[in-house]
Amino acid sequence: MMKTRGVRMYGKDDLRLEEFELPEIKEDEILVKIISDSVCMSTYKAVDQGVKHKRVPPDVAEHPVIIGHEFAGEIVKVGAKWKGQFKEGSKFAQQPALNYKGSPYSPGYSYRYFGGNATYGIVPQEVMELGCLLNYDGEGFFPVSLAEPMSCIIGGFHANYHTKSGSYKHEMGIVEGGNMAILGGAGPMGLGAIDYAIHCDRKPKFLVVTDVDDQRLERAKSIITPEEASKNGVELKYVNTKSIEDPVAYLLSLTDNKGYDDVYVYAPVEPLVEQADKLLGHDGCLNFFAGPTDKAFCAKVNYYNVHYAATHIIGSTGGNTDDLIEALEMTSKGLINPAVMITHVGGMNSVIDTVLNLPNIPGGKKLIYNTIDMELTALEDFEEKGKTDELFKALAEITKKHNGLWSLEAEEYLLAHGTKI
The missing domain is CATH 3.40.50.720 (NAD(P)-binding Rossmann-like Domain)
Structure with a gap:
Protein backbone atom coordinates (compact mmCIF):
# COMPACT_ATOMS: atom_id res chain seq x y z
CA MET A 1 0.00 0.00 0.00
CA MET A 2 1.08 3.59 -0.56
CA LYS A 3 -0.11 7.01 0.50
CA THR A 4 -1.50 9.73 -1.71
CA ARG A 5 -2.55 13.30 -1.05
CA GLY A 6 -5.73 14.48 -2.66
CA VAL A 7 -8.95 16.44 -2.51
CA ARG A 8 -11.97 14.26 -1.83
CA MET A 9 -15.67 15.05 -1.93
CA TYR A 10 -17.87 13.80 0.91
CA GLY A 11 -21.06 15.50 -0.24
CA LYS A 12 -22.49 18.86 -1.28
CA ASP A 13 -19.86 21.60 -0.78
CA ASP A 14 -17.85 19.19 1.38
CA LEU A 15 -14.29 18.96 0.06
CA ARG A 16 -11.31 17.87 2.15
CA LEU A 17 -7.59 17.86 1.37
CA GLU A 18 -6.34 14.66 2.94
CA GLU A 19 -3.59 12.11 2.94
CA PHE A 20 -4.88 8.57 2.61
CA GLU A 21 -3.75 5.11 1.57
CA LEU A 22 -4.24 3.48 -1.79
CA PRO A 23 -4.66 -0.29 -1.94
CA GLU A 24 -2.28 -2.47 -3.93
CA ILE A 25 -3.26 -2.49 -7.58
CA LYS A 26 -4.89 -5.57 -9.06
CA GLU A 27 -3.60 -7.29 -12.19
CA ASP A 28 -6.11 -5.34 -14.32
CA GLU A 29 -5.32 -1.91 -12.84
CA ILE A 30 -2.59 0.72 -13.27
CA LEU A 31 -0.97 3.01 -10.69
CA VAL A 32 -0.28 6.56 -11.90
CA LYS A 33 1.35 9.73 -10.60
CA ILE A 34 -0.82 12.74 -11.42
CA ILE A 35 1.03 15.96 -12.17
CA SER A 36 -1.53 18.45 -13.50
CA ASP A 37 -5.28 18.98 -13.55
CA SER A 38 -7.28 21.87 -14.96
CA VAL A 39 -10.38 22.78 -12.98
CA CYS A 40 -13.65 22.37 -14.88
CA MET A 41 -16.97 24.06 -14.19
CA SER A 42 -18.43 20.55 -14.28
CA THR A 43 -16.53 19.79 -11.07
CA TYR A 44 -18.07 22.82 -9.41
CA LYS A 45 -21.52 21.65 -10.54
CA ALA A 46 -20.93 18.18 -9.07
CA VAL A 47 -19.76 19.61 -5.74
CA ASP A 48 -22.64 22.09 -5.71
CA GLN A 49 -25.18 19.30 -6.23
CA GLY A 50 -23.58 16.49 -4.23
CA VAL A 51 -25.50 13.22 -4.41
CA LYS A 52 -28.14 14.88 -6.61
CA HIS A 53 -25.57 14.86 -9.42
CA LYS A 54 -25.98 11.83 -11.66
CA ARG A 55 -22.28 10.92 -11.50
CA VAL A 56 -21.82 11.24 -7.74
CA PRO A 57 -22.38 7.92 -5.89
CA PRO A 58 -25.10 7.89 -3.23
CA ASP A 59 -22.66 6.60 -0.60
CA VAL A 60 -20.10 9.37 -1.14
CA ALA A 61 -20.30 10.38 2.55
CA GLU A 62 -18.95 6.96 3.56
CA HIS A 63 -16.75 6.43 0.50
CA PRO A 64 -15.50 9.86 -0.67
CA VAL A 65 -14.39 10.34 -4.26
CA ILE A 66 -11.37 12.18 -5.69
CA ILE A 67 -12.42 15.20 -7.73
CA GLY A 68 -10.92 16.46 -11.00
CA HIS A 69 -11.13 14.94 -14.46
CA GLU A 70 -8.84 17.01 -16.72
CA PHE A 71 -5.53 15.50 -15.69
CA ALA A 72 -2.21 14.14 -16.87
CA GLY A 73 0.78 12.39 -15.38
CA GLU A 74 3.07 9.39 -15.49
CA ILE A 75 2.47 5.66 -15.24
CA VAL A 76 4.14 4.20 -12.14
CA LYS A 77 3.11 0.54 -12.09
CA VAL A 78 1.25 -1.61 -14.62
CA GLY A 79 -0.89 -4.59 -13.72
CA ALA A 80 -0.08 -7.89 -15.48
CA LYS A 81 -3.08 -7.67 -17.85
CA TRP A 82 -1.86 -4.42 -19.41
CA LYS A 83 1.93 -4.98 -19.45
CA GLY A 84 2.05 -5.22 -23.24
CA GLN A 85 0.06 -2.04 -23.81
CA PHE A 86 1.41 0.39 -21.20
CA LYS A 87 4.90 1.00 -19.84
CA GLU A 88 6.05 2.29 -16.49
CA GLY A 89 7.56 5.77 -16.72
CA SER A 90 5.55 6.84 -19.77
CA LYS A 91 3.11 9.76 -19.82
CA PHE A 92 -0.62 9.23 -20.11
CA ALA A 93 -3.77 11.03 -21.17
CA GLN A 94 -7.28 9.90 -20.30
CA GLN A 95 -10.81 10.35 -21.56
CA PRO A 96 -13.14 10.64 -18.53
CA ALA A 97 -16.42 10.15 -20.45
CA LEU A 98 -16.54 6.38 -19.97
CA ASN A 99 -20.15 5.25 -20.37
CA TYR A 100 -19.13 1.81 -19.10
CA LYS A 101 -22.06 -0.58 -19.58
CA GLY A 102 -24.46 2.36 -19.43
CA SER A 103 -23.13 3.67 -16.09
CA PRO A 104 -22.83 7.45 -15.68
CA TYR A 105 -19.84 7.03 -13.35
CA SER A 106 -16.70 8.80 -14.41
CA PRO A 107 -13.22 9.73 -13.12
CA GLY A 108 -13.32 12.91 -11.07
CA TYR A 109 -16.89 12.34 -9.96
CA SER A 110 -17.32 8.72 -8.96
CA TYR A 111 -14.11 6.89 -8.05
CA ARG A 112 -12.54 6.50 -4.62
CA TYR A 113 -9.01 6.10 -5.97
CA PHE A 114 -9.03 7.77 -9.39
CA GLY A 115 -9.38 11.51 -9.95
CA GLY A 116 -7.35 14.48 -11.10
CA ASN A 117 -6.68 16.25 -7.80
CA ALA A 118 -4.43 13.68 -6.16
CA THR A 119 -0.73 12.91 -6.24
CA TYR A 120 -1.32 9.24 -7.09
CA GLY A 121 -4.30 7.26 -8.33
CA ILE A 122 -5.38 3.83 -9.46
CA VAL A 123 -6.78 3.55 -12.98
CA PRO A 124 -9.66 1.02 -12.92
CA GLN A 125 -9.75 -1.71 -15.57
CA GLU A 126 -12.80 -0.29 -17.38
CA VAL A 127 -10.80 2.79 -18.42
CA MET A 128 -8.30 0.63 -20.33
CA GLU A 129 -11.00 -1.74 -21.55
CA LEU A 130 -12.83 1.17 -23.19
CA GLY A 131 -9.62 2.54 -24.70
CA CYS A 132 -9.87 5.68 -22.56
CA LEU A 133 -6.30 5.56 -21.23
CA LEU A 134 -3.88 6.79 -23.87
CA ASN A 135 -0.11 6.81 -24.10
CA TYR A 136 1.27 10.31 -24.64
CA ASP A 137 4.78 10.94 -25.95
CA GLY A 138 4.55 14.71 -26.37
CA GLU A 139 6.09 17.44 -24.23
CA GLY A 140 4.76 18.63 -20.89
CA PHE A 141 1.72 17.85 -18.82
CA PHE A 142 -0.60 20.86 -19.04
CA PRO A 143 -1.27 20.34 -22.79
CA VAL A 144 -2.68 16.93 -21.86
CA SER A 145 -4.85 18.35 -19.06
CA LEU A 146 -6.23 20.90 -21.52
CA ALA A 147 -6.72 18.22 -24.21
CA GLU A 148 -9.87 17.08 -22.39
CA PRO A 149 -11.67 20.44 -22.61
CA MET A 150 -10.31 20.80 -26.16
CA SER A 151 -11.86 17.41 -26.97
CA CYS A 152 -15.22 18.78 -25.79
CA ILE A 153 -14.81 21.72 -28.16
CA ILE A 154 -13.81 19.44 -31.02
CA SER A 316 -23.15 18.89 -27.13
CA THR A 317 -21.28 17.98 -23.98
CA GLY A 318 -17.98 16.19 -23.70
CA GLY A 319 -16.02 14.55 -26.46
CA ASN A 320 -15.12 11.00 -27.33
CA THR A 321 -11.74 9.30 -27.44
CA ASP A 322 -11.24 10.20 -31.11
CA ASP A 323 -11.79 13.86 -30.22
CA LEU A 324 -9.18 13.57 -27.47
CA ILE A 325 -6.69 11.98 -29.85
CA GLU A 326 -7.31 14.79 -32.35
CA ALA A 327 -6.71 17.39 -29.63
CA LEU A 328 -3.45 15.74 -28.60
CA GLU A 329 -2.23 15.39 -32.18
CA MET A 330 -3.02 19.00 -33.10
CA THR A 331 -1.34 20.23 -29.92
CA SER A 332 1.80 18.14 -30.48
CA LYS A 333 2.03 19.50 -34.05
CA GLY A 334 1.68 23.07 -32.83
CA LEU A 335 -1.57 23.61 -34.73
CA ILE A 336 -3.43 24.66 -31.59
CA ASN A 337 -2.18 26.05 -28.29
CA PRO A 338 -4.38 25.06 -25.31
CA ALA A 339 -2.48 27.57 -23.16
CA VAL A 340 -4.82 30.24 -24.58
CA MET A 341 -7.40 28.96 -22.10
CA ILE A 342 -5.25 29.27 -18.96
CA THR A 343 -5.41 32.43 -16.84
CA HIS A 344 -4.56 31.08 -13.36
CA VAL A 345 -2.09 28.57 -11.92
CA GLY A 346 -2.02 27.08 -8.44
CA GLY A 347 -0.98 24.14 -6.32
CA MET A 348 -2.83 21.37 -4.52
CA ASN A 349 -3.48 23.58 -1.48
CA SER A 350 -5.56 25.95 -3.62
CA VAL A 351 -7.94 23.35 -5.05
CA ILE A 352 -10.76 23.53 -2.51
CA ASP A 353 -11.15 27.31 -2.55
CA THR A 354 -10.83 27.34 -6.35
CA VAL A 355 -13.57 24.76 -6.90
CA LEU A 356 -16.00 26.15 -4.32
CA ASN A 357 -15.62 29.71 -5.66
CA LEU A 358 -15.10 28.94 -9.33
CA PRO A 359 -18.04 30.98 -10.70
CA ASN A 360 -16.74 34.05 -8.85
CA ILE A 361 -13.13 33.83 -10.04
CA PRO A 362 -12.71 35.82 -13.25
CA GLY A 363 -10.69 34.71 -16.24
CA GLY A 364 -10.26 31.38 -17.92
CA LYS A 365 -8.98 27.96 -16.98
CA LYS A 366 -7.43 27.36 -13.57
CA LEU A 367 -4.49 24.97 -13.83
CA ILE A 368 -3.43 22.96 -10.77
CA TYR A 369 -0.10 21.23 -10.16
CA ASN A 370 -0.64 18.45 -7.64
CA THR A 371 2.95 18.10 -6.49
CA ILE A 372 3.23 21.83 -5.68
CA ASP A 373 1.84 24.03 -2.92
CA MET A 374 1.02 27.48 -4.31
CA GLU A 375 -1.91 29.84 -3.94
CA LEU A 376 -4.01 30.21 -7.07
CA THR A 377 -2.50 33.13 -8.96
CA ALA A 378 -3.52 34.94 -12.13
CA LEU A 379 -0.80 35.04 -14.76
CA GLU A 380 -1.23 38.80 -14.96
CA ASP A 381 -0.35 39.04 -11.24
CA PHE A 382 3.00 37.26 -11.58
CA GLU A 383 4.91 40.49 -12.10
CA GLU A 384 3.51 42.20 -9.00
CA LYS A 385 4.15 39.14 -6.83
CA GLY A 386 7.58 38.89 -8.38
CA LYS A 387 8.60 42.09 -6.61
CA THR A 388 8.84 40.11 -3.37
CA ASP A 389 9.02 36.50 -4.57
CA GLU A 390 11.77 35.10 -6.79
CA LEU A 391 9.57 32.26 -8.07
CA PHE A 392 6.94 34.64 -9.42
CA LYS A 393 9.62 36.98 -10.74
CA ALA A 394 10.99 34.17 -12.88
CA LEU A 395 7.53 33.02 -13.96
CA ALA A 396 6.63 36.59 -14.95
CA GLU A 397 9.70 36.81 -17.16
CA ILE A 398 8.89 33.47 -18.79
CA THR A 399 5.24 34.31 -19.49
CA LYS A 400 6.27 37.64 -21.05
CA LYS A 401 8.38 35.68 -23.53
CA HIS A 402 5.29 33.70 -24.53
CA ASN A 403 2.84 36.55 -25.20
CA GLY A 404 1.59 36.47 -21.62
CA LEU A 405 0.62 32.79 -21.86
CA TRP A 406 1.49 29.77 -19.75
CA SER A 407 4.03 27.55 -21.48
CA LEU A 408 6.11 24.39 -21.31
CA GLU A 409 9.01 26.54 -20.11
CA ALA A 410 6.91 27.95 -17.28
CA GLU A 411 5.69 24.49 -16.32
CA GLU A 412 9.21 23.09 -16.19
CA TYR A 413 10.37 25.99 -14.04
CA LEU A 414 7.48 25.68 -11.58
CA LEU A 415 7.91 21.92 -11.20
CA ALA A 416 11.63 22.38 -10.61
CA HIS A 417 11.50 25.42 -8.27
CA GLY A 418 8.03 25.50 -6.72
CA THR A 419 7.35 24.46 -3.13
CA LYS A 420 7.16 20.66 -3.22
CA ILE A 421 4.51 18.77 -1.30
Missing part, protein backbone atom coordinates in the same frame (compact mmCIF):
# COMPACT_ATOMS: atom_id res chain seq x y z
CA GLY A 155 -16.75 17.18 -30.26
CA GLY A 156 -19.04 20.20 -30.58
CA PHE A 157 -17.68 20.91 -34.07
CA HIS A 158 -18.17 17.30 -35.11
CA ALA A 159 -21.65 17.13 -33.57
CA ASN A 160 -23.14 19.88 -35.74
CA TYR A 161 -25.00 18.61 -38.78
CA HIS A 162 -26.63 19.85 -41.94
CA THR A 163 -29.31 18.50 -44.23
CA LYS A 164 -30.01 18.17 -47.92
CA SER A 165 -33.48 18.56 -49.38
CA GLY A 166 -34.90 15.22 -50.46
CA SER A 167 -32.40 13.23 -48.42
CA TYR A 168 -32.66 11.87 -44.90
CA LYS A 169 -28.92 11.52 -44.54
CA HIS A 170 -27.35 14.26 -42.45
CA GLU A 171 -23.91 15.63 -43.21
CA MET A 172 -21.96 15.82 -39.96
CA GLY A 173 -19.73 18.72 -39.01
CA ILE A 174 -19.72 22.45 -39.65
CA VAL A 175 -20.19 23.92 -43.10
CA GLU A 176 -16.78 24.22 -44.69
CA GLY A 177 -16.31 27.73 -46.05
CA GLY A 178 -19.50 28.86 -44.32
CA ASN A 179 -20.44 31.53 -41.80
CA MET A 180 -19.91 30.75 -38.11
CA ALA A 181 -20.72 32.65 -34.93
CA ILE A 182 -19.47 31.91 -31.43
CA LEU A 183 -21.61 33.84 -28.96
CA GLY A 184 -20.23 34.52 -25.49
CA GLY A 185 -16.98 33.33 -26.99
CA ALA A 186 -14.23 35.31 -25.25
CA GLY A 187 -14.03 32.97 -22.26
CA PRO A 188 -11.62 30.03 -21.93
CA MET A 189 -13.62 27.49 -23.91
CA GLY A 190 -14.48 30.11 -26.50
CA LEU A 191 -10.80 30.84 -27.03
CA GLY A 192 -10.17 27.15 -27.55
CA ALA A 193 -12.99 27.06 -30.08
CA ILE A 194 -11.60 30.04 -32.00
CA ASP A 195 -8.15 28.43 -32.07
CA TYR A 196 -9.60 25.17 -33.35
CA ALA A 197 -11.90 26.84 -35.90
CA ILE A 198 -9.07 28.63 -37.68
CA HIS A 199 -6.61 25.72 -37.57
CA CYS A 200 -8.72 22.60 -38.15
CA ASP A 201 -9.10 20.90 -41.53
CA ARG A 202 -12.74 22.03 -41.98
CA LYS A 203 -12.78 25.79 -41.52
CA PRO A 204 -15.49 28.42 -41.84
CA LYS A 205 -14.82 31.29 -44.23
CA PHE A 206 -16.19 33.90 -41.83
CA LEU A 207 -16.11 33.69 -38.01
CA VAL A 208 -17.59 36.28 -35.69
CA VAL A 209 -16.97 36.07 -31.94
CA THR A 210 -19.18 38.07 -29.57
CA ASP A 211 -18.97 38.98 -25.92
CA VAL A 212 -20.09 41.84 -23.67
CA ASP A 213 -16.75 42.46 -21.95
CA ASP A 214 -14.16 44.67 -23.65
CA GLN A 215 -11.31 43.31 -21.56
CA ARG A 216 -12.04 39.70 -22.47
CA LEU A 217 -12.42 40.61 -26.12
CA GLU A 218 -9.18 42.57 -26.22
CA ARG A 219 -7.33 39.67 -24.61
CA ALA A 220 -8.84 37.25 -27.11
CA LYS A 221 -7.93 39.51 -30.01
CA SER A 222 -4.33 39.84 -28.80
CA ILE A 223 -3.93 36.07 -28.40
CA ILE A 224 -5.73 34.88 -31.54
CA THR A 225 -5.46 37.75 -33.99
CA PRO A 226 -7.53 38.40 -37.12
CA GLU A 227 -4.20 38.39 -38.97
CA GLU A 228 -3.45 34.84 -37.81
CA ALA A 229 -6.94 33.76 -38.86
CA SER A 230 -6.50 35.40 -42.27
CA LYS A 231 -3.31 33.42 -42.84
CA ASN A 232 -5.45 30.30 -42.46
CA GLY A 233 -8.19 31.48 -44.79
CA VAL A 234 -10.65 32.65 -42.14
CA GLU A 235 -12.00 36.18 -41.73
CA LEU A 236 -12.21 36.68 -37.96
CA LYS A 237 -14.13 39.53 -36.34
CA TYR A 238 -14.58 40.26 -32.63
CA VAL A 239 -17.73 42.17 -31.63
CA ASN A 240 -18.90 43.60 -28.31
CA THR A 241 -22.70 43.43 -28.60
CA LYS A 242 -23.36 45.25 -25.32
CA SER A 243 -23.53 48.72 -26.85
CA ILE A 244 -25.14 47.73 -30.15
CA GLU A 245 -28.81 48.70 -30.29
CA ASP A 246 -29.84 45.74 -32.45
CA PRO A 247 -27.15 43.03 -32.24
CA VAL A 248 -29.05 40.58 -34.43
CA ALA A 249 -29.45 43.05 -37.28
CA TYR A 250 -25.80 44.04 -37.05
CA LEU A 251 -24.49 40.47 -36.97
CA LEU A 252 -26.74 39.47 -39.87
CA SER A 253 -25.47 42.47 -41.86
CA LEU A 254 -21.96 40.99 -41.63
CA THR A 255 -23.22 38.08 -43.75
CA ASP A 256 -25.19 40.21 -46.23
CA ASN A 257 -28.25 39.01 -44.29
CA LYS A 258 -27.73 35.40 -45.37
CA GLY A 259 -27.33 34.31 -41.76
CA TYR A 260 -25.00 31.82 -40.15
CA ASP A 261 -24.54 28.15 -40.97
CA ASP A 262 -23.18 27.28 -37.53
CA VAL A 263 -23.88 29.20 -34.33
CA TYR A 264 -22.39 28.19 -30.98
CA VAL A 265 -23.68 29.48 -27.64
CA TYR A 266 -20.90 29.46 -25.05
CA ALA A 267 -22.81 31.07 -22.16
CA PRO A 268 -26.08 29.72 -20.69
CA VAL A 269 -27.98 33.00 -21.01
CA GLU A 270 -31.57 33.01 -22.28
CA PRO A 271 -31.32 36.18 -24.45
CA LEU A 272 -28.12 34.83 -26.00
CA VAL A 273 -29.84 31.59 -27.03
CA GLU A 274 -32.71 33.55 -28.56
CA GLN A 275 -30.24 35.79 -30.35
CA ALA A 276 -28.48 32.72 -31.73
CA ASP A 277 -31.74 31.32 -33.08
CA LYS A 278 -32.42 34.54 -34.97
CA LEU A 279 -28.97 34.46 -36.57
CA LEU A 280 -29.44 31.10 -38.25
CA GLY A 281 -29.51 31.01 -42.02
CA HIS A 282 -31.22 28.31 -44.08
CA ASP A 283 -30.32 24.86 -42.69
CA GLY A 284 -28.40 26.61 -39.90
CA CYS A 285 -27.38 24.57 -36.86
CA LEU A 286 -27.42 26.07 -33.37
CA ASN A 287 -25.20 24.26 -30.89
CA PHE A 288 -26.07 25.05 -27.27
CA PHE A 289 -22.62 24.24 -25.89
CA ALA A 290 -22.87 25.95 -22.50
CA GLY A 291 -24.22 23.70 -19.76
CA PRO A 292 -26.85 25.34 -17.49
CA THR A 293 -27.31 24.34 -13.85
CA ASP A 294 -31.01 25.24 -13.96
CA LYS A 295 -32.97 22.17 -15.05
CA ALA A 296 -35.83 24.44 -16.11
CA PHE A 297 -33.65 26.62 -18.37
CA CYS A 298 -35.70 27.63 -21.42
CA ALA A 299 -35.59 30.04 -24.35
CA LYS A 300 -37.86 30.88 -27.27
CA VAL A 301 -37.27 29.23 -30.64
CA ASN A 302 -38.73 30.30 -33.98
CA TYR A 303 -40.57 27.17 -35.13
CA TYR A 304 -41.58 28.78 -38.39
CA ASN A 305 -37.91 28.72 -39.31
CA VAL A 306 -37.56 25.18 -38.01
CA HIS A 307 -40.30 24.12 -40.41
CA TYR A 308 -39.58 26.24 -43.48
CA ALA A 309 -35.91 27.18 -43.17
CA ALA A 310 -34.72 23.80 -41.85
CA THR A 311 -33.02 25.37 -38.84
CA HIS A 312 -32.15 22.96 -36.06
CA ILE A 313 -30.84 22.98 -32.52
CA ILE A 314 -28.52 20.54 -30.76
CA GLY A 315 -26.55 20.47 -27.55
